[in-house]
Amino acid sequence: MDWYHWMAIAALLFCLTSLSLHLLRLWRLGNHHDFSTPTGKPSAAMPYAFVGAMSPTRKESAYLHLPTYVGGLLYHIATFLGIALFFLFLVGIEIFQWLMWPLALIMIMGAVSGAAILVKRMVKPQMRALSNPDDYISNLIVTLFQLATAAVLFWPQLFPVYFVLTALLLLYIPLGKLKHAIYFFAARYQLGYFFGRRNVWPPR
Amino acid sequence: MKTYTDEKKAAALAVLTTQADAKLITHMNSCVHCGLCADSCIYYRAMPGEKYVPAKKVDLVASIYRRYATTTGKLFPKLTGARNLDDATIDEMIDLLYGACTMCGRCTIHCSIGVDISYVVRKGREMLANMDLVPATLQKTVDAALETGNNMGISDQDYTDTLEWLEEDLQMEMENDNAKIPLNATGKEILYTLNPREPKFFPLSITAMAKVFEAAGESWTLSTRMYDVTNYAYYSGHLEQAAIITQRLVDEVHQLQAGKVVLAECGHGSRAFRWEGPNYIQQAFPFETITSIELMLQYIREGRIRLDPSKNKEVVTLHDPCNLVRSGGVVQQQREILKASVLRFVEMNPHGIDNLCCGGGGGQLAMSEYNDRRMSIARIKAEQIKATGATVVVTPCHNCVDQLTQINVTFKLGVQIKTLAEIVADAIVLDK
Ligand code: SF4
Numbered sequence: 276m277d278w279y280h281w282m283a284i285a286a287l288l289f290c291l292t293s294l295s296l297h298l299l300r301l302w303r304l305g306n307h308h309d310f311s312t313p314t315g316k317p318s319a320a321m322p323y324a325f326v327g328a329m330s331p332t333r334k335e336s337a338y339l340h341l342p343t344y345v346g347g348l349l350y351h352i353a354t355f356l357g358i359a360l361f362f363l364f365l366v367g368i369e370i371f372q373w374l375m376w377p378l379a380l381i382m383i384m385g386a387v388s389g390a391a392i393l394v395k396r397m398v399k400p401q402m403r404a405l406s407n408p409d410d411y412i413s414n415l416i417v418t419l420f421q422l423a424t425a426a427v428l429f430w431p432q433l434f435p436v437y438f439v440l441t442a443l444l445l446l447y448i449p450l451g452k453l454k455h456a457i458y459f460f461a462a463r464y465q466l467g468y469f470f471g472r473r474n475v476w477p478p479r
Numbered sequence: 480m481k482t483y484t485d486e487k488k489a490a491a492l493a494v495l496t497t498q499a500d501a502k503l504i505t506h507m508n509s510c511v512h513c514g515l516c517a518d519s520c521i522y523y524r525a526m527p528g529e530k531y532v533p534a535k536k537v538d539l540v541a542s543i544y545r546r547y548a549t550t551t552g553k554l555f556p557k558l559t560g561a562r563n564l565d566d567a568t569i570d571e572m573i574d575l576l577y578g579a580c581t582m583c584g585r586c587t588i589h590c591s592i593g594v595d596i597s598y599v600v601r602k603g604r605e606m607l608a609n610m611d612l613v614p615a616t617l618q619k620t621v622d623a624a625l626e627t628g629n630n631m632g633i634s635d636q637d638y639t640d641t642l643e644w645l646e647e648d649l650q651m652e653m654e655n656d657n658a659k660i661p662l663n664a665t666g667k668e669i670l671y672t673l674n675p676r677e678p679k680f681f682p683l684s685i686t687a688m689a690k691v692f693e694a695a696g697e698s699w700t701l702s703t704r705m706y707d708v709t710n711y712a713y714y715s716g717h718l719e720q721a722a723i724i725t726q727r728l729v730d731e732v733h734q735l736q737a738g739k740v741v742l743a744e745c746g747h748g749s750r751a752f753r754w755e756g757p758n759y760i761q762q763a764f765p766f767e768t769i770t771s772i773e774l775m776l777q778y779i780r781e782g783r784i785r786l787d788p789s790k791n792k793e794v795v796t797l798h799d800p801c802n803l804v805r806s807g808g809v810v811q812q813q814r815e816i817l818k819a820s821v822l823r824f825v826e827m828n829p830h831g832i833d834n835l836c837c838g839g840g841g842g843q844l845a846m847s848e849y850n851d852r853r854m855s856i857a858r859i860k861a862e863q864i865k866a867t868g869a870t871v872v873v874t875p876c877h878n879c880v881d882q883l884t885q886i887n888v889t890f891k892l893g894v895q896i897k898t899l900a901e902i903v904a905d906a907i908v909l910d911k
């Protein structure tokens with residue numbers, strides 16, 4: 276292993292430890308005790324909170340903004356795929372030749388979507404007003420990570436740059452909004468619990 | 480130049496810096512500033528612009544959280560836009576959290592992540608309430624409830640006089656001299672509550688519900704000591720005052736040894752008592768609590784009242800009170816009732832848990848300083864009503880009735896606004 280591998284591993288450990296602490300804190304606190312008498316079941320609402328309510332037919336933030344929704348979806352798919360590839364690169368597993376192009380295409384589509392979202396944030400006054408430096412940095416670093424992932428598929432000599440960039444990303448995740456990787460699931464859970472107890476979700 | 484004292488700021492920050500609430504921590508950390516919640520909010524729809532994007536309200540509170548409760552916010556506040564709780568921030572909080580949100584929760588169900596935006600607004604209001612910064616108009620309503628037992632400050636004499644003439648009305652309507660509006664009767668199955676707007680402005684809805692009870696042969700009573708279903712401290716964010724108001728109704732149920740509480744048609748009142756009340760007083764209620772809507776549907780299903788829909792021939796539409804549907808899960812019941820009570824029922828679009836707020840929630844009706852804003856957002860509801868072609872708008876909420884009545888006049892809709900009990904009472908077939 277080279278120095279940049281170790282660097283990435285250290286960053287990964289920092290990232291996983293920080294995110295685990297966030298998760299553990301939520302886990303330990305559990306559901307706040309609610310004294311009201313439920314009329315519905317949170318367990319029945321959970322699948323809806325995580326799947327049905329997220330569907331573009333149900334969510335206005337999706338169906339009124341389809342291009343952004345599709346872009347966001349691609350961006351996230353590419354991010355998760357990029358993380359999976361990072362683990363493969365780290366342990367040195369070779370990727371099949373025939374998979375190179377499809378993987379690179381997904382990463383590039385993700386990066387293009389990420390860049391489009393970034394441009395939107397920069398040019399729309401309303402988005403600018405809502406944004407802080409973390410929003411731009413998070414968007415940019417993930418987009419660069421996707422581009423770098425696509426690049427190393429074809430140019431292995433770029434691995435040092437790739438691993439340094441990935442290490443930076445991993446170090447940055449717990450600091451800003453990228454930790455929504457954890458809080459997204461927590462928020463969906465909280466909504467499922469709230470709307471489930473009150474028999475609002477799943478809708479009838 | 481006003482300066483809020485450090486002591487007050489500390490009281491406000493205590494709401495956020497508690498590290499003991501997973502729900503709070505979750506919603507403070509979840510917003511990704513995508514801005515996609517904008518179109519879900521009536522304020523933004525009526526007045527597009529960055530100010531009224533729901534995420535702006537979330538960020539006002541969450542940025543303070545970041546500043547005081549996260550390491551990144553403490554060390555590098557600029558990086559995540561973490562804000563100090565300074566005078567400018569506090570003023571903006573008052574304006575946006577009290578003056579530009581009905582706490583309708585529509586943005587919550589449409590948020591791309593799942594941030595409970597109205598919950599965050601509530602937390603922000605709690606902070607302001609801890610600083611004694613509840614708008615005076617809203618606080619006056621809470622104070623009236625605390626001082627007189629009802630939020631409109633109706634005197635006992637006026638209340639009992641009104642109920643007396645309503646009882647006479649009921650007897651004429653039912654052609655039955657034994658029809659009663661029982662007061663302070665002990666050991667009844669039901670303690671019924673009222674929105675004080677009823678005895679003050681809309682007494683016919685009391686007669687209507689009394690007719691339903693009478694037709695169903697129900698054992699029920701009203702109280703003269705504590706009948707107010709509302710709890711404006713839910714809106715102000717003052718938890719102790721909300722607990723006092725809740726406890727009074729709980730005590731009255733015990734005093735009258737009633738079997739259950741039936742909550743009048745009031746969206747926030749039913750939410751504040753049924754769902755938030757036990758948490759305000761940190762105790763589960765030892766009695767059943769249901770809304771009059773659920774009760775009326777039970778009567779219909781059990782055949783305790785018979786309805787003739789041909790008695791309501793007009794085209795009727797339904798306005799869903801946000802607190803009742805989106806935060807109370809009472810969604811289909813009012814539809815089933817209407818289908819049994821009227822000939823022609825048409826839905827608004829959107830409706831149910833996706834409904835658009837009328838603009839009167841969140842305490843907006845009490846806060847006259849925001850009247851212009853309230854009536855600006857009301858245009859959206861007016862257009863929705865117009866599009867249905869209905870001549871009657873039914874809503875199971877007296878706050879909504881009030882707002883819809885103003886919408887009706889302002890936008891010249893020419894419709895009638897009714898409660899569900901009124902529609903049901905009109906359709907009742909009495910056994911002679
Ligand atoms: S949709 Fe949700 S995550 Fe996006 S800006 Fe609005 S509140 Fe934040």
Ligand code: SF4
Pocket residue numbers: 519520521522532533536579580581582583584585586587596597600836
């Ligand atoms: S709760 Fe309702 S009024 Fe408040 S921001 Fe959300 S959609 Fe707008």
